[in-house]
Amino acid sequence: MSSDGASAPIGIGVAVFVVVVVVKIGIIMYVCNKRSTMHTEKFNNDCRFIPLTMVKFLDDMEREKPIRFTSQQLRIATENFSILLGSGGFGTVYKGLFSNGTSVAVKVLNGTSDKRIEEQFMAEVSTMGRTHHFNLVRLYGFCFESSLRALVYEYMVNGSLDNHLFKASTGPIIGFEQLYEIALGTARGISYLHEECPQRIVHYDIKPGNILLDSKFCAKVADFGLAKLCNRDNTHISMTGGRGTPGYAAPELWLPLPVSHKCDVYSFGMLLFEIIGRRRNMDVRLADSQQWFPIWLWGKYEKKELNDLMIVCRIEEKDHEAVERMLKVAFCCVQYRPETRPVMSIVVKMLEGALLVPESINPFSYLFSGVNETDGSLARMAWNDGGSDWSSSDVATKSTIVTVTGTPLMRRYEITMASE
Incomplete structure (x- = not known):
């Protein structure tokens, strides 16, 4: 009788331990899945506004070297686009600074139509995203959201x-x-x-x-x-x-x-x-x-x-x-x-x-x-x-x-x- 009485608490303890482990695993999986979803949403929250050809292009480019930034990251880096470096027919360029101390030039694309902006964007990213030469300006990354189309380049101290x-x-x-x-x-x-x-x-x-x-x-x-x-x-x-x-x-x-x-x-x-x-x-x-x-x-x-x-x-x-x-x-x-x-x-x-x-x-x-x-x-x-x-x-x-x-x-x- 004493033997059965001793084994009962042990069985209950094991069951409780198993339940706790399962719950913890469930919580971890939920959190990981949530983070993954948030990460995806962060970059694709406006996918319904982006043509399928552009979505495929962006997916291809993410497999290359350039980093895909969010509009919020670029607004923070440029102090809400307050430091103007210059402007031209294809966009306005602002100076930015990332938290790691890297200075950048953020080119916000503009044009007479969304199609023209997309053409400019694809021309620059598809060329500079695949080129690496000392005498070519380096493309760090890009942003393509409904509210912002931008390119992030290395900052050139002495201008043009x-x-x-x-x-x-x-x-x-x-x-x-x-x-x-x-x-x-x-x-x-x-x-x-x-x-x-x-x-x-x-x-x-x-x-x-x-x-x-x-x-x-x-x-x-x-x-x-x-x-x-x-x-x-x-x-x-x-x-x-x-x-x-x-x-x-x-x-x-x-x-x-x-x-x-x-x-x-x-x-x-x-x-x-x-x-x-x-x-x-x-x-x-x-x-x-x-x-x-x-x-x-x-x-x-x-x-x-x-x-x-x-x-x-x-x-x-x-x-x-x-x-x-x-x-x-x-x-x-x-x-x-x-x-x-x-x-x-x-x-x-x-x-x-x-x-x-x-x-x-x-x-x-x-x-x-x-x-x-x-x-x-x-x-x-x-x-x-x-x-x-x-x-x-x-x-x-x-x-x-x-x-x-x-x-x-x-x-x-x-x-x-x-x-x-």
């Missing part, structure tokens, strides 16, 4: 190149040696996009405002709102609308000509002119002969009067060789016919001095007597490592031709003003 070339800057004046390194770094970044990425990326909007400078004034190519991914085998790109900034956009972007990655090469050449002169290529405040800088530069180069250039641009004698090299590379880049422009890896080698820069033919002859039809087969072979870069089988045409307005010189040379 245009602020140092054209505008009164309170920061240090960049010497020509540093400008040369900025040009070289920019070329390396574009070369990576064109020739080293798994899919070729065409930027379409290379200009000083889209070249950012870090604390050491190293160049980082930024703003991929117009960028387009394309297979490396495709020699032509289908265009559904005009791209680029007037003054930097290649002729094929606004004329019925084939479009390829060579449009970025043209824009880079126009950028080189502005770096050399520390001025905009078009300046209506100057005398007619100097209003469009590239034509003036060609005249000095053709007449072997580069000393005039050195004086006007206040370039020191020690930089003479580098300036002449940059100038010759720029003339190669802005050739009218895309197939006679070098690929960016060749541009890099020429700027580095590893390849001799050939004497260029007049890139602006088409402005005076129609398009120059000089046989460019030798240039094509040199620029494209032995073969033509495109064929005539896939021509993208546009129906809109830019209407030229402005000064008599601008109308004469079909020049459009670059936007600020």
Whole structure:
């Protein structure tokens, strides 16, 4: 009897213990499930407002490196978007600071329609989310909610190149040696996009405002709102609308000509002119002969009067060789016919001095007597490592031709003003 009495309390104790364990496990599972649900809801609370194609895109991108932030996280980091860094056609940029001390630039996208915003968002995230290069701005993450579409980039202490070339800057004046390194770094970044990425990326909007400078004034190519991914085998790109900034956009972007990655090469050449002169290529405040800088530069180069250039641009004698090299590379880049422009890896080698820069033919002859039809087969072979870069089988045409307005010189040379 005493044995049975002793075993009863033991049995009851075991039962109570089992019940307690089961209850605890149930509570843990409930809490974990709740947290998982909250986490999912936090990012998908507005899924009913997001098209299925965008949902799939976001899921794909979450498997890449960028972090998906919430609107609340970005509002906290930016102090409710109170520190404005700048704005442009594709968005407004604010400075942010995360709790771990990382400074960021948060670009809030804007546009005339949700579809346009989504296109900008996908263009930037799909390109920058998959690229990793020293001369490309780094994308930390993104936010895509009904109330906020934003991109989170690394913060560039020294801002954009245009602020140092054209505008009164309170920061240090960049010497020509540093400008040369900025040009070289920019070329390396574009070369990576064109020739080293798994899919070729065409930027379409290379200009000083889209070249950012870090604390050491190293160049980082930024703003991929117009960028387009394309297979490396495709020699032509289908265009559904005009791209680029007037003054930097290649002729094929606004004329019925084939479009390829060579449009970025043209824009880079126009950028080189502005770096050399520390001025905009078009300046209506100057005398007619100097209003469009590239034509003036060609005249000095053709007449072997580069000393005039050195004086006007206040370039020191020690930089003479580098300036002449940059100038010759720029003339190669802005050739009218895309197939006679070098690929960016060749541009890099020429700027580095590893390849001799050939004497260029007049890139602006088409402005005076129609398009120059000089046989460019030798240039094509040199620029494209032995073969033509495109064929005539896939021509993208546009129906809109830019209407030229402005000064008599601008109308004469079909020049459009670059936007600020």
